[in-house]
Amino acid sequence: MPAHHDPSPYPAGLRLAGRRVVVVGGGRVAQRRLPALVAAGAVVEVVSPETTPAVEGHALSGEITWTARPYTSSDLDGAWYVVVATDVPAVNRQVSHDADERRIFCVRSDDGDAATAWTPAVGHHGPLTVAVLGNRDPRRSASVRDEILNRLRSGEIVARTDQTRTPGVTLVGGGPGDPELITVAGRRALQEADVVIADRLAPQALLAELSPDVEIIDATKLPRGRAASQESINALILDRARHGKSVVRFKGGDSYVFGRGFEEVQECAAAGVPCRVVPGITSAFSVPALAGIPVTHRGVAHDVTVISGHVPPGHPESLVDWDAVARLRGTVVLLMAVKHLAEISVALRKGGRRPQTPCAVVQDGSMATERTVFTTLEKLADDVERHQIRPPANIVIGDVVAVASDLLLLEDGRRHDLTG
Numbered sequence: 001m002p003a004h005h006d007p008s009p010y011p012a013g014l015r016l017a018g019r020r021v022v023v024v025g026g027g028r029v030a031q032r033r034l035p036a037l038v039a040a041g042a043v044v045e046v047v048s049p050e051t052t053p054a055v056e057g058h059a060l061s062g063e064i065t066w067t068a069r070p071y072t073s074s075d076l077d078g079a080w081y082v083v084v085a086t087d088v089p090a091v092n093r094q095v096s097h098d099a100d101e102r103r104i105f106c107v108r109s110d111d112g113d114a115a116t117a118w119t120p121a122v123g124h125h126g127p128l129t130v131a132v133l134g135n136r137d138p139r140r141s142a143s144v145r146d147e148i149l150n151r152l153r154s155g156e157i158v159a160r161t162d163q164t165r166t167p168g169v170t171l172v173g174g175g176p177g178d179p180e181l182i183t184v185a186g187r188r189a190l191q192e193a194d195v196v197i198a199d200r201l202a203p204q205a206l207l208a209e210l211s212p213d214v215e216i217i218d219a220t221k222l223p224r225g226r227a228a229s230q231e232s233i234n235a236l237i238l239d240r241a242r243h244g245k246s247v248v249r250f251k252g253g254d255s256y257v258f259g260r261g262f263e264e265v266q267e268c269a270a271a272g273v274p275c276r277v278v279p280g281i282t283s284a285f286s287v288p289a290l291a292g293i294p295v296t297h298r299g300v301a302h303d304v305t306v307i308s309g310h311v312p313p314g315h316p317e318s319l320v321d322w323d324a325v326a327r328l329r330g331t332v333v334l335l336m337a338v339k340h341l342a343e344i345s346v347a348l349r350k351g352g353r354r355p356q357t358p359c360a361v362v363q364d365g366s367m368a369t370e371r372t373v374f375t376t377l378e379k380l381a382d383d384v385e386r387h388q389i390r391p392p393a394n395i396v397i398g399d400v401v402a403v404a405s406d407l408l409l410l411e412d413g414r415r416h417d418l419t420g
Contacts, residue, residue, distance in 0.1 A: 009118060011120075011131065013131075014080075015040075016040045016041060016042035017041030017042065018041060018042075019042060019081070020042075020043045020078050020079045021037055021042040021043065021045070021080060021081045021082070021083070022044075022045050022075055022076055022079045022083070023037070023044060023045070023047070023082075023083045024046075024047050024082070024083070024086055025046075025047075025048050025083075025085035025086035026046050026048030026049075026050055026051030026052060026055045026066070027048075027051075027052060027085060027086070027087065028052060029085035029109045030046060030048070030051075030052075030055060030083065031052050031055050033083050033085065033107075034058055034064060036122060038064065044063070044064040044065070045065045045066075045067060045075070046058075046059070046064055046066045046067065047067045047069070047070075047075050048066070048067075048068070049069060051066060051068075070091075071086075071094070073094070073098045076095070076098050076099060076104060079104055081104065081105055081106075082095060082104050082106040082107070083107045083119075084096060084106060084107065084108045084109060084115075085109040086110075087110075092108055092109075093114075096108055096114055096115070096116075099116070100116065105117040107119050112136040113136075118133055118136065120133045121133075121138065121142040121144070121145040122145070123148075125152045125184075125188065126192075130145055131145075132148070153184055153187055154187075166192075166246055166274070167241060167245060167246060167274070168241055168247070168268075168273060168274030168276070169237055169248075169249060169264070169273055169275040170193070170246070170248050170276050170278060171249045171251070171255040171261045171264060171265065171276070171277045171278065172186045172189050172248050172251070173186065173253055173254040173255045173256075173259070173261075173280015174186060174201075174203045174250055174251060174252050174253070174280055175252070175280050175283075175366070176253060176286045176290070177203055177252060177366045177392075178203065178366035178367060181203075181286065181366060182203060182206060182280070183278060185278045186278045190206060190209075190210060190250070191210070192246060193210070193214055193246050193247065193248040194214065194215065195214070195216075195217065195240045195245050195246070195247045195248070196214060196217070196248045196250050197217045197237060197248070197249050198216065198217070198219060198250040199250065199251045199252060200218075200219075200252075201251070201253070201392060202250040202251055202252050203252070207250075215240075215245075217236060230263065233264070234263075234264060237249055237264060237268070237273075238267065238268070238271050238273055242271075249261075249264055251280070252280075252283070252392075253282045253284075254281065255277060255279070256277070256279070257282045257306070257335075258308045258335055261277065265277065282306075283335065283366075283392070284335060285304075285333075286366065287362050287365030287394045288333065288360070288394060288396050290362075290365055290366050290370070291362045291370070291372045291404075292407065292408055293360055293400060293401060293404040294400050294404065295331045295396065297400050300403055301330040301398055301399060301400050302330060303330030303331070304330055304333060305325060305330065305333070306335065307320055307325065307333070307334050307335070308335055308336050309335065309336055309337020309339075309340050309341070309344055310336040310337070310339075310340075311340070312340035312343040312344065313340075313343050313344060313347035314343070314347075322347040322348065323347075323350075323351040323352075325351070326347070326348045326349075326350070326351025326352045330398060331397065332348075332397040332398060333394060333395070333396055334394070334397070336391070337393075337395055338384060338390065338391050338393050338395075339391075341380055341384055345377055345380045345381050348377060349377060349378065353377060353397075354377065355376065355377055355378035356376050356378070357397055357399070358374070358376060358398065358402040358405065359374070359375050359377055359397050360372055360373065360401045360404070360405075361373045361375070361380075361387075361389055361393055361394070362394045362395075363389050363390065364392065365393075365394055371387075373387050373389065374401065374405050377397060380395070
């Protein structure tokens, strides 16, 4: 006789917004189920004498209701969906029986065969929801889901006719340079673009992944060299958007951190062109972190100041009060400042910052060519010249640098002990 196979489950997308969902049990299984139910807009009630701190946190924030007592059959009155997640088999069987009597679909964490519904492994990619059921094998389901999502996000799975093609402009911050450090939303915007207008510091490897029919425009904003004017970039953005294209303005770091992003948003608003912003990971904080330097550290720095050094102290266009910066005790991060480090160092020391203040210069942060130079404020400009540091480079000034360099020396010593 042929082997018996259970019928396959019938997949459906439950619309739970505003509908009552009961979760019986307050342990780790319930804790994992709650975020998705809350995100779906369900009116969630947890029934359990005790809960984990995370479940209690959901209740304290008002996202769910926690009824702190044992389950009773009347708890299912008015419910649309039930999740059973206790470690008491008798309770699980009772809830399942009560749900069957009321014709309420019920998920059981202890016995999938006795359940009337299974929870798929779920993930999201833009407007798409990916749900995988692995015949009661949650690890397999999650593995397949992750593989699908990774391929969607990397562009290996591309169905352009199914993508969101909304005319307008999206400002995308590409992060510090490593293409792996762009946000999921940023990568998705690139995949859905008809036109990409990219700066030099935007992760170039991501452009190579785009479909051949995507128009890629190099904004050629080269430091100390040939540069497209902001006016011509604005004109390009508006021209393509007015022709019904989905335009991505692609920059390094974050568009709103010395990226002139808000100027482009203003231009779009004035022209009546829809525009949205996808934030990026700013190099001001990520590059020091990748180099092992915290910009704040308990007991060392309670503040961090990010400054553009594209104009030197004393320049009529400078908006920086360097005397005030010099009086700060926290961390100073300089961007676009390599050219003017000598003047900046003098201004900070003149304003009262110690000449021996620890400094670090990180060139090509997050890239394969990254290198870090540790120095002091009085030697900063000379060491940058001696090591032939060139843009892009981040300069970190403050005692957090000493904390980081001490740790690096300790790690180097341990490696030497292991290999020496």
